[in-house]
Amino acid sequence: MMPPILRLNNVSRSYKTRNPDGWGSTVLRAAADVTLDVYEGQTLAIVGESGSGKSTLAKLLLMLHPPSSGDVEFRGASLAKLDKRRRSEYRRQVQAVFQDPSSSLNPQMTVEQTLGYVVRRHDLVSDADQRGFLLRQLESVGLEPADHYLTRYPHQLSGGQQQRIAIARAMMLEPKVIIADEPLSSLDVSIQAQVLQLMLDLRTRTNVGFVIISHDLAAMQSIADVTAVMYRGRIVEIGKDVYDKPAHPYTRLLLDARLASNPRHGRIRAAAATKTPTVRSVRLEGGCSFRDRCPYAVEICATSEPVLRPVGAGETKAACHRADEFSA
Amino acid sequence: MSTAPSAPLLRVSDLKVHFRVADRLVRAVDGVEFEINAGECVGVVGESGSGKSTLVRAISRLMPNLPLDEVSGNVAFEGRDIFAMNDRELRALRRSRGFSMIFQDPLGYLNPTQRVGRQIAEALSPDGRGRPDRVRVQELLDEVGFPDPARVARRFPHELSGGMRQRVMIAIALASDPKLLFADEPTTALDATVQLQVLETLYRLHKERNMAVAIITHDLGVVAEMCDRVYVMQTGKILETASTVDLFEKPQHPYSARLVSLSTHRLHGAGGPE
Amino acid sequence: MTELTTPNPAQTTLSRWRTTVGHMMGTRHGAIGTVILLLLAMTAILAPYVAPYTPLQQTTQSLAPPSAAFFFGTDNIGRDLFSLLLYGAQSSLLVGLGAALAALLVGGTIGILAGYFRGRVEVVLMRVIELFQTLPVIMLVLCAVALFGSSFSLLITAVALAIWPMEARLVYGQYIKLREREFIAAARVADLSTWHIIFREILPNAAQPIIVQVALDASIAILIEAGLGFLGLSDPSMVSWGQLLFVAQDYMDSAWWMSVFPGAAICLTVIGLNLFADGLNEIVDPRSSRGMGGLQ
Numbered sequence: 001m002m003p004p005i006l007r008l009n010n011v012s013r014s015y016k017t018r019n020p021d022g023w024g025s026t027v028l029r030a031a032a033d034v035t036l037d038v039y040e041g042q043t044l045a046i047v048g049e050s051g052s053g054k055s056t057l058a059k060l061l062l063m064l065h066p067p068s069s070g071d072v073e074f075r076g077a078s079l080a081k082l083d084k085r086r087r088s089e090y091r092r093q094v095q096a097v098f099q100d101p102s103s104s105l106n107p108q109m110t111v112e113q114t115l116g117y118v119v120r121r122h123d124l125v126s127d128a129d130q131r132g133f134l135l136r137q138l139e140s141v142g143l144e145p146a147d148h149y150l151t152r153y154p155h156q157l158s159g160g161q162q163q164r165i166a167i168a169r170a171m172m173l174e175p176k177v178i179i180a181d182e183p184l185s186s187l188d189v190s191i192q193a194q195v196l197q198l199m200l201d202l203r204t205r206t207n208v209g210f211v212i213i214s215h216d217l218a219a220m221q222s223i224a225d226v227t228a229v230m231y232r233g234r235i236v237e238i239g240k241d242v243y244d245k246p247a248h249p250y251t252r253l254l255l256d257a258r259l260a261s262n263p264r265h266g267r268i269r270a271a272a273a274t275k276t277p278t279v280r281s282v283r284l285e286g287g288c289s290f291r292d293r294c295p296y297a298v299e300i301c302a303t304s305e306p307v308l309r310p311v312g313a314g315e316t317k318a319a320c321h322r323a324d325e326f327s328a
Numbered sequence: 329m330s331t332a333p334s335a336p337l338l339r340v341s342d343l344k345v346h347f348r349v350a351d352r353l354v355r356a357v358d359g360v361e362f363e364i365n366a367g368e369c370v371g372v373v374g375e376s377g378s379g380k381s382t383l384v385r386a387i388s389r390l391m392p393n394l395p396l397d398e399v400s401g402n403v404a405f406e407g408r409d410i411f412a413m414n415d416r417e418l419r420a421l422r423r424s425r426g427f428s429m430i431f432q433d434p435l436g437y438l439n440p441t442q443r444v445g446r447q448i449a450e451a452l453s454p455d456g457r458g459r460p461d462r463v464r465v466q467e468l469l470d471e472v473g474f475p476d477p478a479r480v481a482r483r484f485p486h487e488l489s490g491g492m493r494q495r496v497m498i499a500i501a502l503a504s505d506p507k508l509l510f511a512d513e514p515t516t517a518l519d520a521t522v523q524l525q526v527l528e529t530l531y532r533l534h535k536e537r538n539m540a541v542a543i544i545t546h547d548l549g550v551v552a553e554m555c556d557r558v559y560v561m562q563t564g565k566i567l568e569t570a571s572t573v574d575l576f577e578k579p580q581h582p583y584s585a586r587l588v589s590l591s592t593h594r595l596h597g598a599g600g601p602e
Numbered sequence: 603m604t605e606l607t608t609p610n611p612a613q614t615t616l617s618r619w620r621t622t623v624g625h626m627m628g629t630r631h632g633a634i635g636t637v638i639l640l641l642l643a644m645t646a647i648l649a650p651y652v653a654p655y656t657p658l659q660q661t662t663q664s665l666a667p668p669s670a671a672f673f674f675g676t677d678n679i680g681r682d683l684f685s686l687l688l689y690g691a692q693s694s695l696l697v698g699l700g701a702a703l704a705a706l707l708v709g710g711t712i713g714i715l716a717g718y719f720r721g722r723v724e725v726v727l728m729r730v731i732e733l734f735q736t737l738p739v740i741m742l743v744l745c746a747v748a749l750f751g752s753s754f755s756l757l758i759t760a761v762a763l764a765i766w767p768m769e770a771r772l773v774y775g776q777y778i779k780l781r782e783r784e785f786i787a788a789a790r791v792a793d794l795s796t797w798h799i800i801f802r803e804i805l806p807n808a809a810q811p812i813i814v815q816v817a818l819d820a821s822i823a824i825l826i827e828a829g830l831g832f833l834g835l836s837d838p839s840m841v842s843w844g845q846l847l848f849v850a851q852d853y854m855d856s857a858w859w860m861s862v863f864p865g866a867a868i869c870l871t872v873i874g875l876n877l878f879a880d881g882l883n884e885i886v887d888p889r890s891s892r893g894m895g896g897l898q
Binding site: 062064106 | 785
Binding site: 049050159188189190192193215217222253254256257258259260261262263264265266267268269 | 375376519520521522523524527528531546547548549550551552553554555572573576586587590591592593
């Protein structure tokens with residue numbers, strides 16, 4: 001296998017916030033000791049709930065935030081130390097699509113302006129060819145007739161059309177990998193399916209890799225090659241078939257929380273009349289950070305922090321002391 | 329109950345809500361027929377722009393602040409015409425044994441400067457007369473699944489997580505002991521694990537109180553888990569109404585069929601016209 | 603989804619300006635404010651052609667009440683008050699605009715630096731802004747006038763010093779808010795230059811409240827200028843409304859017209875600028891009026 005294009009090497013990112021009383025500050029670790037490889041042509045899904053730090057990983061990979069410790073590497077070189085030429089290469093090869101397409105396009109610019117600035121910055125084509133180039137780009141993300149869209153402002157387009165423009169902006173640089181932070185969550189279900197299909201098409205056509213940050217396990221199951229599950233800033237499980245054979249109790253919890261797609265198999269109706277108490281999340285010192293919600297927690301979980309390690313014979317890795325018992 | 333058992337709790341006939349936005353006529357709700365029976369759980373499914381939120385807002389007479397072009401039709405709650413009610417009658421209906429509503433974003437509806445206990449107490453006696461009934465407040469908080477009601481009552485909304493806030497909203501909605509609860513995308517903003525808990529709570533309350541629930545959602549999973557019957561909405565019109573099982577197994581309208589297949593297999597049916 | 607007529611690319615910039623002006627005249631405040639400001643600007647420009655007398659020309663009648671010969675009467679040394687007011691419009695508007703633009707330049711630069719770059723730059727610049735907000739500007743101007751004598755450019759500098767922190771805070775706030783938007787992250791990922799991000803991506807989105815603030819600043823500047831003139835600190839070689847009020851103090855009981863007309867002129871200008879700012883505020887940007895607004 002080729003060496004990874006992007007690599008998080010033991011990366012942590014913490015945010016300092018002043019306490020409400022004004023005395024001292026609290027350090028929040030949005031990402032803690034994360035090691036992760038991103039390969040060209042591969043689709044890596046990072047799933048987790050809000051606050052799990054998955055968006056922080058996207059920002060780190062895109063160099064929008066510097067890591068607090070550890071290294072983010074592009075083809076073996078630390079992002080912080082890239083020279084001008086390598087940096088420009090990085091910016092072309094690693095692109096992004098954001099969550100809210102209405103916010104990721106400048107409201108004051110037409111589609112042509114938004115895309116045109118990028119074309120000129122990277123000298124993609126000569127000024128004379130620019131219009132034709134942009135038209136081809138729009139067609140390749142399924143916006144036809146393309147000239148109809150060039151003069152539009154973002155607010156004149158639907159969410160799905162906006163997201164296609166955002167994808168065109170990323171694809172036009174012919175990147176090796178696109179980091180997509182919740183690219184579907186602000187779209188309607190039927191539009192989600194179309195955008196997902198577009199991403200699949202682009203992958204087969206150009207062999208572009210994706211890192212997709214999402215809370216939607218069902219959508220990721222249909223597209224991901226590898227899935228990483230995050231909980232409280234850590235990757236708790238990573239592997240190819242976490243959906244069918246979850247090794248970490250948290251992954252299992254997430255999978256169990258999916259709603260039924262068949263009314264005959266609905267669990268809520270079946271299990272009605274039991275009072276489910278809310279779980280009070282507390283920041284835990286030491287040990288496994290999932291143990292307060294974990295039905296299988298034992299003594300060792302409170303004292304020793306589990307590290308990500310291979311489980312069973314497969315390629316799955318999980319950070320759980322008892323992972324082997326479950327997957328057996 | 330004064331109504332005959334066969335009459336529905338809520339009957340909406342030929343409801344139209346038309347807005348004028350920047351010289352364009354928007355038929356947000358366009359001739360909708362809609363019914364909910366006592367103790368029933370009904371889903372209203374549609375994508376954004378289908379008019380599903382406007383529908384419930386029109387029914388409960390909470391209209392957005394927009395130039396209305398036309399609101400017409402008939403909305404009868406236990407046989408009484410809601411559109412013909414004056415403010416006092418409407419308030420009485422909202423205050424006791426009528427209908428309540430919860431929304432996607434509880435933070436927008438909770439007062440940030442008041443403790444949640446007080447806000448529930450106010451819902452119990454909206455005229456502000458009488459002592460805040462602490463016992464009732466704690467009973468309600470207990471009913472929506474808080475293990476420590478007394479503590480939660482002393483919290484401010486911003487000190488609670490999204491799921492807890494939604495439970496507080498439900499408690500406030502229950503204060504009037506409603507016969508019908510409208511839930512507008514109640515779990516859309518919540519994490520999956522929390523969504524499941526809140527839906528379970530809603531379903532339990534629906535059964536325990538024999539309270540009719542109308543869930544407005546874009547997520548067929550919510551419908552599959554909760555609802556007895558579904559209305560499918562698109563561009564202001566009801567396309568199909570069926571029992572939940574029928575909708576999933578033999579959808580009549582092609583649009584419903586597409587929604588169902590999308591919720592089952594995420595990629596199936598993609599590529600159609602936008 | 604939404605079908606709209608395709609705008610012709612060549613006309614967009616021009617037509618957007620035209621619609622802005624159109625919207626402005628559609629609001630009551632904006633229309634009244636714009637008309638007042640246009641009239642004042644014409645007055646200032648045309649003063650030499652329409653004024654019956656030059657500002658320094660003395661007539662034989664001093665303290666004459668308003669009449670057909672002297673519309674607004676004459677002052678204590680026999681100058682025609684109507685002509686003085688027309689010429690005064692020049693200096694008042696120049697001070698107002700000059701100081702507001704100077705404040706925009708200084709405040710805007712500092713606001714952008716603090717708001718976009720954050721970090722240590724932000725901490726230092728915000729302290730500087732606070733320092734200037736606490737300085738007793740009028741006292742400083744008094745000292746400066748005592749040291750260097752009064753001049754027009756000193757006046758503009760002094761007024762600009764007094765108002766730039768407000769402008770800086772506003773620009774700072776806009777940049778803080780907008781730099782977190784996703785289109786800025788997208789621009790950074792596309793490797794667009796910092797210069798491009800600050801001026802092409804953020805500035806057009808921040809422009810509207812900034813323009814409103816400039817209009818309000820101009821009215822404050824005119825008031826400060828009038829105040830300084832009233833204290834006798836204006837440039838003696840120029841006519842200004844504040845200066846006229848300063849002279850009028852001694853004749854309050856004998857010649858009411860000397861104080862009433864300059865006072866009314868200041869009022870009218872300040873009201874005009876505020877109405878103009880109100881109008882700008884009322885024009886909702888094209889997004890919400892063309893789009894679906896708050897309807898889901």
